[in-house]
Amino acid sequence: MTPQPSAECALxxxxxxxxxxxxxxxxxRVLRLARMTGLHGRLAAANLDSPALPxxxxxxxxxxxxxxxxSARMLDAEIRAVAPLCTAEFPVIALKGGAYALQGLAFAxxxxxxxxxxxxxxxxxxxxEHALQRAGWAAARLDPYDERYYRDWSHExxxxxxxxxxxxxxxxxxxxxxxxxxxxxxxxLFEASVAVPGSPFRVLAPEDQLLHACVHCFQDxxxxxxxxxxxDIDGLLHSFAERPGFWPRLGxxxxxxGLGHALWFGLHYARAWTHAPVPxxxxxxxxxxxxxxxxxxxxxxxxxxxxxxxxxPPSFAVRLARLAMLAxxxxxxxxxxxxxxxLTRKAMLRLRARHGRGEGENDEGQP
Amino acid sequence: MxxxxxxxxxxxxxxxxxxxxxxxxxxxxxxxxxRDQDLGPGSADxxxxxxxxxxxxxxxxxxPQVTLWSEATxxxxxxxxxxxxxxxxxxxxxLLVQRLNAYLLLHxxxxxxxxxxxxxxxAPGSGKSTLAxxxxxxxxxxxxxxxxxxxxxxxxxxxxxxxxxxxNRSIELIGGHAGAVLGPTFPGTRKGDVAHFVPDRDSVAAxxxxxxxxxxxxxxxxxxxxxxxxxxxxxxxxxxLGLNSFNYRKLGPVGFDTVVRLVQTAPAWEIEYxxxxxxxxxxxxxxxxxx
Numbered sequence: 001m002t003p004q005p006s007a008e009c010a011l012x013x014x015x016x017x018x019x020x021x022x023x024x025x026x027x028x029r030v031l032r033l034a035r036m037t038g039l040h041g042r043l044a045a046a047n048l049d050s051p052a053l054p055x056x057x058x059x060x061x062x063x064x065x066x067x068x069x070x071s072a073r074m075l076d077a078e079i080r081a082v083a084p085l086c087t088a089e090f091p092v093i094a095l096k097g098g099a100y101a102l103q104g105l106a107f108a109x110x111x112x113x114x115x116x117x118x119x120x121x122x123x124x125x126x127x128x129e130h131a132l133q134r135a136g137w138a139a140a141r142l143d144p145y146d147e148r149y150y151r152d153w154s155h156e157x158x159x160x161x162x163x164x165x166x167x168x169x170x171x172x173x174x175x176x177x178x179x180x181x182x183x184x185x186x187x188x189l190f191e192a193s194v195a196v197p198g199s200p201f202r203v204l205a206p207e208d209q210l211l212h213a214c215v216h217c218f219q220d221x222x223x224x225x226x227x228x229x230x231x232d233i234d235g236l237l238h239s240f241a242e243r244p245g246f247w248p249r250l251g252x253x254x255x256x257x258g259l260g261h262a263l264w265f266g267l268h269y270a271r272a273w274t275h276a277p278v279p280x281x282x283x284x285x286x287x288x289x290x291x292x293x294x295x296x297x298x299x300x301x302x303x304x305x306x307x308x309x310x311x312x313p314p315s316f317a318v319r320l321a322r323l324a325m326l327a328x329x330x331x332x333x334x335x336x337x338x339x340x341x342x343l344t345r346k347a348m349l350r351l352r353a354r355h356g357r358g359e360g361e362n363d364e365g366q367p
Numbered sequence: 368m369x370x371x372x373x374x375x376x377x378x379x380x381x382x383x384x385x386x387x388x389x390x391x392x393x394x395x396x397x398x399x400x401x402r403d404q405d406l407g408p409g410s411a412d413x414x415x416x417x418x419x420x421x422x423x424x425x426x427x428x429x430x431p432q433v434t435l436w437s438e439a440t441x442x443x444x445x446x447x448x449x450x451x452x453x454x455x456x457x458x459x460x461x462l463l464v465q466r467l468n469a470y471l472l473l474h475x476x477x478x479x480x481x482x483x484x485x486x487x488x489x490a491p492g493s494g495k496s497t498l499a500x501x502x503x504x505x506x507x508x509x510x511x512x513x514x515x516x517x518x519x520x521x522x523x524x525x526x527x528x529x530x531x532x533x534x535n536r537s538i539e540l541i542g543g544h545a546g547a548v549l550g551p552t553f554p555g556t557r558k559g560d561v562a563h564f565v566p567d568r569d570s571v572a573a574x575x576x577x578x579x580x581x582x583x584x585x586x587x588x589x590x591x592x593x594x595x596x597x598x599x600x601x602x603x604x605x606x607x608l609g610l611n612s613f614n615y616r617k618l619g620p621v622g623f624d625t626v627v628r629l630v631q632t633a634p635a636w637e638i639e640y641x642x643x644x645x646x647x648x649x650x651x652x653x654x655x656x657x658x
Contacts, residue, residue: 032417063468066617
């Protein structure tokens with residue numbers, strides 16, 4: 001049995017879809033969980049028009065709605081700015097938040113975006129990067145080591161930003177790290193990609209969007225509080241699952257790209273936590289994890305991904321689970337002979353930064 | 368230094384903050400600074416922000432620290448344990464900015480006579496806190512030292528009553544005034560010495576009464592400077608208000624409309640001054656002439 005979210009967390013997930021009929025004290029908890037998981041913008045989008053809201057709650061939802069509107073305007077500005085750089089020579093695919101907004105998917109309403117992710121064929125990566133640089137985008141200054149980390153071991157260029165813009169731009173040539181176990185040739189993704197009407201951008205095929213969300217949820221960076229990723233998977237399923245032939249194509253695609261495990265995890269938790277419409281036979285046909293890894297994941301995933309009690313520091317179990325998930329993430333991303341020196345270096349830099357800095361000096365620029 | 372955990376909800380006017388801590392000295396400071404705003408330990412109802420100040424690791428004997436927790440995370444680096452109050456003040460301001468975007472938040476001190484508000488927007492070091500405190504001591508109602516809270520729905524200024532953080536020379540300047548109530552001085556914070564000025568009881572009691580913007584003054588303190596006051600055009604004032612705001616850009620058209628509405632009713636001035644004795648009469652005179 002998969003551990004379930006707390007009653008309040010379940011309320012939050014329901015509140016992404018329909019207005020909640022709850023009182024002030026419950027709203028207090030739900031809003032805090034929403035902030036912890038970055039879902040407050042979506043909660044606001046679904047609830048702001050509800051007539052029964054207490055005034056203070058409406059104010060907070062309005063605040064979240066205004067922030068997500070800002071995030072949407074910034075995304076739109078970035079998309080408009082990059083559009084002229086897209087040519088007929090090679091496809092430029094918008095991933096994740098940018099793609100959801102371009103397609104006008106329901107769950108993109110209120111969803112926060114902090115960067116725009118673009119996918120281009122590996123052969124066109126330098127061309128696109130130079131076009132962006134000529135147009136004014138610049139990468140943050142990196143030391144040669146970090147530069148090499150991105151170039152050789154990752155699946156994206158160092159993040160770029162146009163001076164004055166809020167959003168960062170990440171240019172990808174694959175959706176999985178090249179040194180990771182899940183790496184596959186992204187050519188089929190380009191072949192199946194879909195043009196966005198009225199825009200020079202393309203998006204992944206619906207099945208591939210779902211697979212990417214699953215890969216991202218369980219393979220990417222900060223594994224704490226990934227409830228937002230599960231909410232994305234749920235949103236994608238509500239957008240695409242009714243299309244004829246979606247499920248058979250999804251299963252086939254996962255098999256073809258070797259992403260069966262990632263898909264199992266994504267669908268399993270979306271079904272357990274958000275009651276996403278996942279047919280039981282689809283889940284049964286996927287390679288479920290087995291052995292000690294399955295046990296570890298089943299115990300660690302809910303602890304690491306669901307928000308902990310907002311009133312208290314995370315428990316020892318939660319911290320341990322997050323550490324275990326982080327270790328798993330790094331091991332899947334890089335083989336140990338690359339990983340060990342990498343993490344040692346990071347730890348040394350952190351230690352040096354801590355000792356070189358006095359107390360309370362990192363907080364410039366705010367009241 | 369640590370005892371049992373105390374919980375309280377502080378009513379700032381435009382927002383309520385629940386704070387819990389086991390640090391006895393910090394709790395005593397809150398008792399003093401927020402003496403008339405404390406709603407007690409009941410925290411079941413909806414509040415705008417909940418934070419906990421916890422001592423750092425008990426193993427750290429040398430230079431113990433305090434950490435601010437909010438929603439099970441530590442958004443800021445720890446402070447030295449004795450600086451719990453500055454950490455709470457600074458950290459709660461930062462966190463409120465993230466979630467009070469239903470309002471336009473000017474970086475400004477706000478005082479009022481009756482329901483007419485004077486807005487003092489300014490960058491750090493311009494003397495805005497000192498001026499706001501001096502005006503409070505001269506009989507003006509204190510609405511805020513840090514946040515000029517404007518409700519875009521009505522254009523009204525909402526009080527957000529937190530103590531003004533006075534720095535360095537301002538501590539003596541204001542503290543020496545009969546009737547000034549200051550908390551303890553925290554020497555050697557990143558902004559130098561800091562002490563908190565507690566607004567008078569009438570201002571605290573009126574913290575739920577909005578005021579309308581009657582005048583804007585951009586103060587500029589320069590040591591030894593002769594008094595100089597010059598009017599600003601509406602366009603200039605709007606531009607500068609936008610720059611002196613925490614969320615003007617993020618509010619987009621809402622922020623623009625709110626600022627434009629504000630400068631259309633409230634005349635704006637820039638005042639350069641070297642002493643409070645010069646600045647106060649000038650402000651009183653201009654305010655008397657304002658609509």
